[in-house]
Amino acid sequence: MPADINQQPIDPAAITAALVRCPSVTPVEGGALVLLERLLSSAGFACTRVDRGGIANLYARWGRAGANRSFGFNGHTDVVPVGDAGAWTHDPFGAVVVDGWMYGRGTTDMKSGVAAFVAAAIDFTRQTPPDGAIILAITGDEEDVATDGTVALLDWMAENNEAMSVCLVGEPTCPNTLGEMMKVGRRGSLTAHFTARGVQGHAAYPHRANNPLNAMVRLMDGLATHELDNGTEHFDASTLAITTIDTGNPASNVIPANCRATVNIRFNDAHSGASISDWLRAEAAAIQMATGVEFDVLIKISGESFLTPPGDLSALVARAVQAETGVEPVLSTSGGTSDARFVKDHCPVVEFGLVGKTMHQVDERVEVAQIHKLKAIYTRILTEYFV
Numbered sequence: 001m002p003a004d005i006n007q008q009p010i011d012p013a014a015i016t017a018a019l020v021r022c023p024s025v026t027p028v029e030g031g032a033l034v035l036l037e038r039l040l041s042s043a044g045f046a047c048t049r050v051d052r053g054g055i056a057n058l059y060a061r062w063g064r065a066g067a068n069r070s071f072g073f074n075g076h077t078d079v080v081p082v083g084d085a086g087a088w089t090h091d092p093f094g095a096v097v098v099d100g101w102m103y104g105r106g107t108t109d110m111k112s113g114v115a116a117f118v119a120a121a122i123d124f125t126r127q128t129p130p131d132g133a134i135i136l137a138i139t140g141d142e143e144d145v146a147t148d149g150t151v152a153l154l155d156w157m158a159e160n161n162e163a164m165s166v167c168l169v170g171e172p173t174c175p176n177t178l179g180e181m182m183k184v185g186r187r188g189s190l191t192a193h194f195t196a197r198g199v200q201g202h203a204a205y206p207h208r209a210n211n212p213l214n215a216m217v218r219l220m221d222g223l224a225t226h227e228l229d230n231g232t233e234h235f236d237a238s239t240l241a242i243t244t245i246d247t248g249n250p251a252s253n254v255i256p257a258n259c260r261a262t263v264n265i266r267f268n269d270a271h272s273g274a275s276i277s278d279w280l281r282a283e284a285a286a287i288q289m290a291t292g293v294e295f296d297v298l299i300k301i302s303g304e305s306f307l308t309p310p311g312d313l314s315a316l317v318a319r320a321v322q323a324e325t326g327v328e329p330v331l332s333t334s335g336g337t338s339d340a341r342f343v344k345d346h347c348p349v350v351e352f353g354l355v356g357k358t359m360h361q362v363d364e365r366v367e368v369a370q371i372h373k374l375k376a377i378y379t380r381i382l383t384e385y386f387v
Helices: 012-020 032-042 107-127 150-159 212-225 273-291 312-325 368-386
Strands: 046-049 057-062 070-076 096-098 101-103 133-139 166-169 181-183 188-197 239-246 258-267 294-303 330-332 349-351 365-367
Touching (some): 032 046, 032 133, 107 368, 133 150, 166 368, 181 312, 188 273, 212 239
Antiparallel strands (some): 046 057, 057 133, 096 101, 101 365, 188 258
């Protein structure tokens, strides 16, 4: 990073590299937020650590609290595990640059996004002090259960009369080309764990047992072949995926007593977590009644579907993206969950970031030139918002 923050533009690629070298695998902070707090404090941002439940979080604000308008950025510095480190071409925490590409865990998801909005915010406030506030809400708990990350930041903000008027989440949003897609909503996410309890017995005498596998397979087939919907105005069709069926039974001549299965559902705004849960429990109850196999159903709702209706915020971001890339972004609600699902209860929120093709993969990498381009997009957004 530049040695003298008051004389040189902030290099977002240098910040990215410094962050990648922090081994911040969830839930370990790894030095990433310490680095950012030091950088932002030296640039005049009021920084507060909002740690909760063993999770490190950072709130940084330039401008006065309670400003008439404030632009917020949200992102995370935690990363998923590297997996087999020996399968990587370069050190996953080395930030090695080869042929214009920086390799390392978190280069795409999403230390480059954090670096770009930190660099944009510092340079913008130094050159054009805005009439209002710029808020950076950065968490160390997005890749895991996310209960003490952005949620903790938003809780702290509510308790301390801090607020964002609008927010941009810097997650990777583009499938193949920088600029092609921004997110204005997300499908909801739900995971259901089923346990079927039957009667164990000898495989040669199935009439003396009650096979939970038969019941589970029947239930899973009914769920997997059911059409939840055909999509809605702003969302693709909801999906259900069976992710595991397991008995733990090593014996081929024994009917097991228990069987477990898990499904993951991504649902659009035709449903709620509660309505999907009711349907799943009703389906299990019907199979239980028909077979005599007892079912327990444990459901975890990770987030509800949401939509930020196209309007001033999405138009602002789209104009900046097109001006810097020449590409008009599609407004999308595709993909998995993000912390935007929490921010949407606080203020209007959209997401825009880099190409996400290599996130969570071996040899995760980012094109260095695109980190600089992303900073330019974020700078243009700030300029237009405050002018």
